[in-house]
Amino acid sequence: MRVNQPAGKYYSTDYLKKLCDLWDFRGSGVTSMHGSTGDIILLGTTTKQLEEVFWTLTHDMGQDLGGSGSNLRTPSDCLGQSRCEYACYDTNALVYFLTNEYQDELH
Numbered sequence: 001m002r003v004n005q006p007a008g009k010y011y012s013t014d015y016l017k018k019l020c021d022l023w024d025f026r027g028s029g030v031t032s033m034h035g036s037t038g039d040i041i042l043l044g045t046t047t048k049q050l051e052e053v054f055w056t057l058t059h060d061m062g063q064d065l066g067g068s069g070s071n072l073r074t075p076s077d078c079l080g081q082s083r084c085e086y087a088c089y090d091t092n093a094l095v096y097f098l099t100n101e102y103q104d105e106l107h
Contacts, residue, residue, distance in 0.1 A: 001053070003040045003063065005076065011040075018061055026053045064099075075099055 003019065005011075019040065023029055028044030045053065057063040075098050078084075080091030 001042045001045075001050070003042065003057070005039055010082070015061070022053065022056050022061075026056070 020029075020031070023031065023042050026045060026049045027042055030043040032041040032043060034041060042053075075095045077091040077095040080089070081087040082092060
């Protein structure tokens with residue numbers, strides 16, 4: 001299962017610890033980090049555990065879930081003003097706005 005990256009691809013250490021603890025408990029503990037997308041891929045679990053993982057991610061960790069299917073893909077942004085002094089606009093704010101604006105099309 002794929003966990004969508006936060007804006008700017010900045011994960012807090014607290015979030016990563018919770019995610020790894022959850023996956024050790026409900027899954028195989030094996031992850032894959034996608035450098036180009038910023039996504040975290042959680043590999044290997046049973047069907048019975050999926051709802052438990054979804055509940056914990058959405059209700060306890062505040063993570064949005066969903067897939068793109070044939071609809072709009074999940075937006076991603078560069079680091080923008082958070083790391084680049086020459087950025088012309090706040091890319092993190094733009095992706096946050098677009099995600100909220102087109103939420104129905106994303107799911």
